[in-house]
Amino acid sequence: MEAEGSPSKMFLAGFIANLPGLSAGLSMGFSAILIPQLQDPGAEITATLEQGSWIASLFVIGDLLGCVIGGPLADRFGRRLAILLDCIPLMVGWLLTWQAQCLDHLYIARAITGVGIGAGVPIASMYLREISTPELRGTLTILMPAAANTGNLLMYILGSLLPWRLTTLPGAFLPLLPIVLVYFLPETPVWLLSRGRKEDAEKNLCSLRGMSTTQVHEELKALEAVEEEEKNQDQSVLATISKLLDRTVLRPMALLVFLFFTQSFSGSNMVSYTVTILQMANIPLDENLAAILVAAQYVVGYCLSSMLVTRISRRALLFGSLTLMMLANLGAGLVLFHSKVPVDSAISNRTEHISIIEADQLISLTDLEQAALPLPVPGVMDQVLSMVPVISCILITFGYACGLGPVPFILFGELFPSSVRGSATSITAFLRSITVFLSIKIFPSLLWLCDIWGSFISCALVCGVAIGLSFLFVPETKGMDSKQLENIYKRKPKETEEVTQSLMPKEPLNSA
Secondary structure, eight states: OOOOOOHHHHHHHHHHHTHHHHHHHHHHHHHHHHHHHHTSTTOSSOOOHHHHHHHHHHHHHHHHHHHHHHHHHHHHHOHHHHHHHHHHHHHHHHHHHHTOOSHHHHHHHHHHHHHHHHHHHHHHHHHHHHHSOTTTHHHHHHHHHHHHHHHHHHHHHHHHHSOHHHHHHHHHHTTHHHHHTGGGOOOOHHHHHHTTOHHHHHHHHHHHHTOOTTTTHHHHHHHHHHHHHHHTSOOSHHHHHHHHTSHHHHHHHHHHHHHHHHHHTSSTTGGGGHHHHHHHTTOOOOHHHHHHHHHHHHHHHHHHHHHHTTTSOHHHHHHHHHHHHHHHHHHHHHHHHHHTOOHHHHHTTSOOOOOOOSSSOOOOOOOOTTOOOOOOOOOHHHHHHHHHHHHHHHHHHHHIIIIITHHHHHHHHHSSOGGGHHHHHHHHHHHHHHHHHHHHHHHHHHHHHHHHHHHHHHHHHHHHHHHHHHHHHOOOOTTOOHHHHHTTTSOOHHHHHHHHHHHSOOOOOOOO
16 A cells, blocks of 8 residues: 655656646647737738748657657656756757747757656656655646646637747746755656655655554555566567567557547647637637637636546546547537538638647647628527537637546556556657657648538547447556556466466266
8 A cells, every 4th residue: 555645745756847848838738828919010020821830840759759758768867857857958949039030940949848748748747656655646637738728728818918039038037946856856667666766755755644563564565566567578679579568558558549639639639719708709808818818718727637647546536537528529520510611611711820838739820900890780598509619719718628638648647557657658648749649640631621620520539439449448546555547457377277278178077
C-alpha cells in the first residue's frame, strides 16, 4: 500500500514541473493572435493566409520531433533534469520570436518552440505519475493539460491588449522559473531506484510525502519490488524492442492513440467557429472576447475535473464527458442544418486565417468582423433555436475539459510499464501529434464538404463511437498503486492456467 502523504509538497513539485507547460500553452495560443497582426498591411512583418498556415504547420513538426526525444531524455538524465532541459527550446523559441525580423525567423522560432512543447508531454506525464500517490495521481496529472489551457487563455487576453512582440516575453520568462526553483523540484524515487540510488530515493520519498522513513517503508518496498522485477529482465536493444511490441505496451498505446484521436475530432475544434455561430444567432460579439470566452471554458472545466477526479472514477468522467459532447454536437448540427446557412455564405466575404490555438483545438478562422450573414427576420422560436449552437459551443468546451481532455492524459502517465515508460510515452506522444496534425489538414476539408452542420454531426458520431469503445476497453485505474498499474495488462499465471484448462478436452466418462 502506498502512503497517502501530505499533498502540499507534491503539488508544489507538480506546479514547478508544469511551468514549462504554461509557457507551452502560451505558445499554442500565439498563432491565433499573431497571424491577424501579420495580415495587417502596415505590419512590420506581413504574411498571407498560406504563409500563416506554414507558421502553424512548422509548429506541429517541431512538436513531433520533441515527442520523440522527450521520453529518452527523461530515462537517460532523470525526470528533473529533463524538465530543465525542456526549458531550453521553449526559451530559445520565444526569444527568437521576439527578435524575428522576417517570416523565415518566425518559421524557425515556431519550430524550435514546438520541440519544447512536444518533449514536455512525455516528461511531465512521467514525473507527475511517479511523484504522486494513488489518491492524488489524477489531480496532479490534470495539472499538465490545465497549465496548457491556462496559458492559452492568458495568450488570448494578452493578444487583445498588446502587440504580438510583447506577448512573447511571458513565454520566455516562465521556463526560467523551474531553473530558479530547482531545489523544490525533487527527482522521482522511481528513477533513483532504477539507478541504484536507494538512499536518495528514500529521502525524496519522505520529502514528497512529508513522512518519516518508517511511514514510507511499505511504499518504498513496493517500488523496489517493481524495480527488481524490471532488473531481472533482459535490457538489450532487442529485448527493449520486444517489450515495446508486447501486449502490455501495444494495448494501452492503441487505446491512448484512439482517445487522442477522439480529442482532435470530437468537436472541441468546432468551437473555433464561436464567432460565426454567434453571428448566425444574431448576437454580435467581439472576436477577441469570443476567443477568451471559449478558452475560459477549458480552464473552468479542468478546475472542476481536478476536484471530481478524486471522487469519481476515470471511466465515469470519460463517459459523462463524451455523452455531453455528443448531445451538444448533435444539437448544434441539427439546428444549423435547419437554418440552412452553408459555410461558403457564412465566411466567403471575410478575411480568415488558420492557426494552432492549443494541442487539442487547432483550427481557427477569425477576422469575422466583416461577415454579413443573410438571416431572415427571426420569430420567437427561431430566436430560441439560435441560442442552441451558442450553448453547444460552451458545453463542448466545458465537457471536453471535464473528462475527454484530462482522462487520456491521466491514463497516459499510468498504463505503461516502467521498464519502457520513456520510449512508450514518446512513441504515443508522437502518434498523438500526428492525430493533431491530421486534424489541421482534414478539418477544413470536412468543413467545406459537409458545411458547419455536417461537421458537428460528424463530431457527434465520433463521440458516440468513442463511448462504445471506451466502455469495452478503457480500464479503471482510480486508487491503484504502482504494482497494480504494472499488472493491468499482464496475464496472471492463474488466469493463464484457467484458460489452458478450459481449452483442454474433457476426459470421457467411464462406461458402466
